[in-house]
Structure formats: structure tokens, C-alpha cells
Amino acid sequence: MERVVATRNAASRLPDGIEPQILEPDAIDGMLPPGAVHQGLAVRAFPIEPQELDAICTPPDGRSVLVLDGVTDPQNVGAAFRSAVAFGARAVILQDRKSPPLTGVLAKAAAGAIETVPHARVVNLGRAIESLRSHGYVTIALEGEAELELADALEDKRPAVIVVGAEGKGLRPAVADACEKRARIPIAPALESLNVSVAAAIALYEAQRSR
Known part of the structure; x- marks a missing residue:
């Protein structure tokens, strides 16, 4: 302090x-x-410094990793950190330049989670995802229009990298293309999409449960 x-x-x-x-x-x-x-x-308080991707994610140990692509709302990022802790994720990966700092509103929304789960900031999310896949993770892009359901994608017993994008824009094409699988969370037809932090929570819960 x-x-x-x-x-x-x-x-x-x-x-x-x-x-x-x-x-x-x-x-x-x-x-x-x-x-x-x-x-x-x-x-x-002193700022919480990001760590190196390989240092916090390799070798795989069964836990999931959450990747946030273009999620800029501090409350959503904070809520995603909170879900990462709640459902046993190993780390949260953020884009270096377009993600909010871990202070203020974000820290409040995270309710202590930013001090509990490590995070990395990377320049190129696509390359980071490909690196994690090469280390033995199954990499899954969450997309509402995907044909594969998330539960089916998680039948793969490798630990999962769950990749979620910003509300509205969704995942950038290059980030989605870097993932091995594209999957959706089935929801009622009356609703177009879920809040990104809610989607991250459901996906992390499913990943934990499937292990």
C-alpha cells in the first residue's frame, strides 16, 4: 500500500x-x-502488474483460461474476473492496449478477484491463443451464431481456453480464426445475446463442470 x-x-x-x-x-x-x-x-494501492503468458498458463494443469477480446467496459471486465475466480479459472488474458486498467470501477466490480487470479496483457491475442493451443489447450471462441454447442465443444478433455468478445461487435475475425472451435451458449430465441460477463461465467462454469 x-x-x-x-x-x-x-x-x-x-x-x-x-x-x-x-x-x-x-x-x-x-x-x-x-x-x-x-x-x-x-x-x-500499488498497481497489480500483469504477468507473462507462459508463466501463468503453462504447462496446462486442468484449469481453464479466460480471454477477453475488445471488452472495454470496466464493470464487465471486473465481473469477468470475479467469475474467473468463482469457477476456478487459472488466468485472465487481456489485449494490451484496448483493455481498461485494473483500478477504480473495475476493481470494485471484481470484488477482490483481481488480487486472486493472475492476468496477462498481450499485444496479439491471436498469437497468444495459438500459443496456448500448442501447449495443450482446446481453444474455444464463443459466438452466438456457431452451430456447435458449448457443452459439445467441452467434451474434449483438454483444459479450455474460453475466448469472449465485446457486446455488439463480438470477437474480431482474426481472434476467432485463431481458435480451434467455435461454440455457442444455447439461449431462448426471444433473446439475441447475453452480456459478455454473463457469457463468460456460464462458459467457465461449464468448463469446470466438464472436467
């Missing part, structure tokens, strides 16, 4: 060894974004 600030009341609840700067509630309000709820305590 870089800095801890707290009201006197909040400081009395902190563990031994943490020495906050004591401030009035209004002063803490002014340090935070509008509407932020701090309950008398705020921390400036």
Missing part, C-alpha cells in the same frame, strides 16, 4: 502495524471520485 487515510473512528478498527493518516470525512470525500463510498477509510 502506498498510502492509507482514515477517520479516527475507522483507524481504531485497523489491524496493528497499519499507520494511517488521520483525516476528517470531508477531506477523504475530496480525495475520491464523486459518489464513492469510503466509510472513513481509503487506500492508495
